[in-house]
Amino acid sequence: MKVAVVGATGMVGEVMLKVLAERNFPVTELLLVASERSVGKKLTYNNKEYPVIGLADAVAAKPQIAIFSAGGDTSLEWAPKFAEAGTTVVDNSSAWRMDPTKKLVVPEINANELTKDDKIIANPNCSTIQMVLALSGLHKKYKMKRVVVSTYQSVSGTGVKAVKQLENEMAGIDGEMAYPYPINRNVLPHCDMFLENGYTKEEMKLAREPQKIFNDKTFSVTATAVRVPTSGGHSEAVNVQFENDFDLADVRQILSDTPGVVLQDNTATNSYPMPMFAHDKDDVFVGRLRRDESQPNTLNMWIVADNLRKGAATNAIQISEYLIANNLV
Numbered sequence: 316m317k318v319a320v321v322g323a324t325g326m327v328g329e330v331m332l333k334v335l336a337e338r339n340f341p342v343t344e345l346l347l348v349a350s351e352r353s354v355g356k357k358l359t360y361n362n363k364e365y366p367v368i369g370l371a372d373a374v375a376a377k378p379q380i381a382i383f384s385a386g387g388d389t390s391l392e393w394a395p396k397f398a399e400a401g402t403t404v405v406d407n408s409s410a411w412r413m414d415p416t417k418k419l420v421v422p423e424i425n426a427n428e429l430t431k432d433d434k435i436i437a438n439p440n441c442s443t444i445q446m447v448l449a450l451s452g453l454h455k456k457y458k459m460k461r462v463v464v465s466t467y468q469s470v471s472g473t474g475v476k477a478v479k480q481l482e483n484e485m486a487g488i489d490g491e492m493a494y495p496y497p498i499n500r501n502v503l504p505h506c507d508m509f510l511e512n513g514y515t516k517e518e519m520k521l522a523r524e525p526q527k528i529f530n531d532k533t534f535s536v537t538a539t540a541v542r543v544p545t546s547g548g549h550s551e552a553v554n555v556q557f558e559n560d561f562d563l564a565d566v567r568q569i570l571s572d573t574p575g576v577v578l579q580d581n582t583a584t585n586s587y588p589m590p591m592f593a594h595d596k597d598d599v600f601v602g603r604l605r606r607d608e609s610q611p612n613t614l615n616m617w618i619v620a621d622n623l624r625k626g627a628a629t630n631a632i633q634i635s636e637y638l639i640a641n642n643l644v
Contacts, residue, residue: 316639317378319346319402321393322385323367324353326475327407330628331382334597336361338632341639348373349385374400379644382631383407398434403644405631409516411437412524419527422633423574424451429634431643436634439528440520441626442466442540442549445599447525448625449576449618450555452569457557457612459534464521466540467550468506469590470498472622473542481544498544506540515540548590549622556613563604566614570601575625580604588619596621597629 318340322328328349335342347358347365356367370389373381374396381397383390383406390410397404411417418428419437421444429436439447446464453459470477470493477493484499494503506517514522521538543550570578579588580602588600599620607613620626638644 316341316380317344317346317376318342318635319348319373319376319378319381319397321348321370321373321381321383321389322407323347323358324349324356325384326471326478327384327623327627330623331384331632332358332360334624334628334632338636340632340636344378346373346376346378348381350389370396373397374402378402380405380635380638382635384627384631394435403433403638404435405438405634405638406435407438407627407631409440409520411435412439412520413527419524420634421447421451421528421630422637423448424528425530426634426637429637429641429643433643438627438631438634439524440517441472441620441622442468442517442521442551443524443528444626444630445549445618445620445622446521446551446553447528448573448599449553449570449601449616450525451529452573453555453557453561453566453614454529454531454534456565456569457559457561459555460558460612461534461556462525462536463554464536464538465552466506466517466521466538467502467543467545467552468517468540469545469547469549469622470542471547472506472549472626478546481546494542498542501544503542504539506542514538545590547621547623548593548619549626550588550590551618553616553618554607554613555616556607556610558612560612561614563606566604570604575599576601578602588617590619590621593619593621595624597625599625 387408387410390408483490517540518538587602603617
């Protein structure tokens with residue numbers, strides 16, 4: 316299995332290499348790919364050094380799978396070139412997510428929709444992945460009507476520059492700014508760029524992507540996305556109104572039975588999800604389950620996941636594992 320990791324020098328790329336090794340992904344030949352300025356740089360995978368190569372050389376090598384985390388513009392330009400060469404691309408950017416000809420996949424929910432003809436497969440937004448995974452079993456049982464989500468997103472979702480900004484500010488060092496304001500001892504109601512409707516791109520991803528993943532437009536999502544001064548892990552306060560009433564014991568059982576979800580919900584022992592518990596883990600953690608007492612059939616919940624793992628690298632690698640297991644590459 317010849318595998319290319321495109322964007323291997325970036326934050327998510329590094330985690331992809333770590334997760335590939337941890338999961339014993341069946342790599343027989345590994346291509347580490349990045350922009351021209353990184354070509355020739357050496358990276359380590361499974362205690363072996365690999366030189367970084369350019370995109371054109373990677374296309375010419377015709378890997379079976381290319382896992383992309385190199386930004387939307389790179390994906391728009393290069394994913395079709397890999398696909399034309401016969402490579403199946405799993406893309407972590409937002410470039411293809413809402414393209415009606417491309418699948419948007421969370422393996423536990425809709426990997427069974429994939430076929431050999433899917434040469435470019437989109438990985439959802441990190442905040443979307445953890446939310447839909449937690450809601451998938453509940454939607455099946457009770458049918459979602461409306462979801463209100465407020466996110467508490469770590470600076471690692473922005474990238475290395477933002478992590479450095481937080482570290483510099485905590486240490487009292489003046490440095491390059493990834494955000495228009497300080498992030499240490501502050502929160503910014505501003506994830507990604509603002510759109511004409513007043514929402515950010517991140518908020519609109521949360522509104523649109525779940526409908527595509529569930530292939531269902533009968534429910535709606537509204538979002539407020541907020542950047543908080545944590546270095547890793549995204550948290551979400553989710554209020555979900557169902558068509559049908561639910562039993563809280565049933566809700567807990569459904570969540571406990573959902574693959575990839577860990578229930579942490581015991582207020583008597585202060586057990587609830589936090590980014591420090593999710594760090595370096597592939598699970599989505601759910602807790603603070605309680606009825607919304609202001610309207611019927613409505614549930615409040617708190618959802619946390621490592622945004623670089625299940626929110627990005629791990630989900631993409633799980634898609635790739637599914638492709639191999641089902642002879643789709």
